[in-house]
Amino acid sequence: MSLLQLPSQVLSRGGKPVLTLPALNIDAGERVALLGHSGVGKSTLLEALYRLQPKQVAWCPQRLGLVEPLSVYHNVYMGRLPRYSLLYNLVNLVRPWRKRQQEVLELLTPLGLDDKLTTPVSQLSGGQAQRTALGRALYQQRPIFLGDEPVTGIDPSQSRRLLTQLLQAHQTAVVALHDAELALACCDRILGLKQGQLQFDLASSQVTPDHLEQLYGQ
Numbered sequence: 001m002s003l004l005q006l007p008s009q010v011l012s013r014g015g016k017p018v019l020t021l022p023a024l025n026i027d028a029g030e031r032v033a034l035l036g037h038s039g040v041g042k043s044t045l046l047e048a049l050y051r052l053q054p055k056q057v058a059w060c061p062q063r064l065g066l067v068e069p070l071s072v073y074h075n076v077y078m079g080r081l082p083r084y085s086l087l088y089n090l091v092n093l094v095r096p097w098r099k100r101q102q103e104v105l106e107l108l109t110p111l112g113l114d115d116k117l118t119t120p121v122s123q124l125s126g127g128q129a130q131r132t133a134l135g136r137a138l139y140q141q142r143p144i145f146l147g148d149e150p151v152t153g154i155d156p157s158q159s160r161r162l163l164t165q166l167l168q169a170h171q172t173a174v175v176a177l178h179d180a181e182l183a184l185a186c187c188d189r190i191l192g193l194k195q196g197q198l199q200f201d202l203a204s205s206q207v208t209p210d211h212l213e214q215l216y217g218q
């Protein structure tokens, strides 16, 4: 079943054409990786997919959008702001609800952030801030995960485990990745972008070293 249907089009950024794409369908249950050089348009494509179904998407952009003076707890809680009333959210800002704090704490434990619940994001390392943003996306409990380099900046020994956890927590996922090996290990479909075009759209099992060399070569 097709979940995200992007018609054939030219995607632009800042008024300039970036990517010329054929029609793209993302089916329910797929784990898709976007690969290609920096600046090729991976974020632009992710944003176009996000606009199709914003309410179904746990969105993890490259610029994390965390509120630095607020705690890790409050930043993760923000994933569910639209679910609760304004009053409930305001009370939570001053005196966090115990039930919500417990939920967030359970979610932070596998992310290695359980001791940072009350720490302001401004006092976190880059990798810890990245994992806070992943926690916020997971807390949304939405069926589609769209992540822009969601594990970049995270210790390589943890990045594969965290990406796997993210993919398992969502029915369908599209992630922009810089690490082709990680993409092939964790995703079942790879979209290779080069010079403003979709160079290939293949099952991971069909991607060869030649495909990757052509994608990343000059």
Ligand SMILES: Nc1ncnc2c1ncn2[C@@H]1O[C@H](COP(=O)(O)OP(=O)(O)OP(=O)(O)O)[C@@H](O)[C@H]1O
Pocket (backbone or CB within 6 Å): 013, 014, 015, 018, 036, 037, 038, 039, 040, 041, 042, 043, 044, 045, 062, 176
């Ligand atoms: N706000 C903007 N205004 C104008 N051009 C932009 C803007 N943001 C990005 N671009 C340009 O659009 C193109 C595609 O950018 P995009 O961020 O989608 O690439 P990307 O593949 O995600 O890059 P990276 O891997 O570095 O994150 C790039 O050439 C970039 O310079």
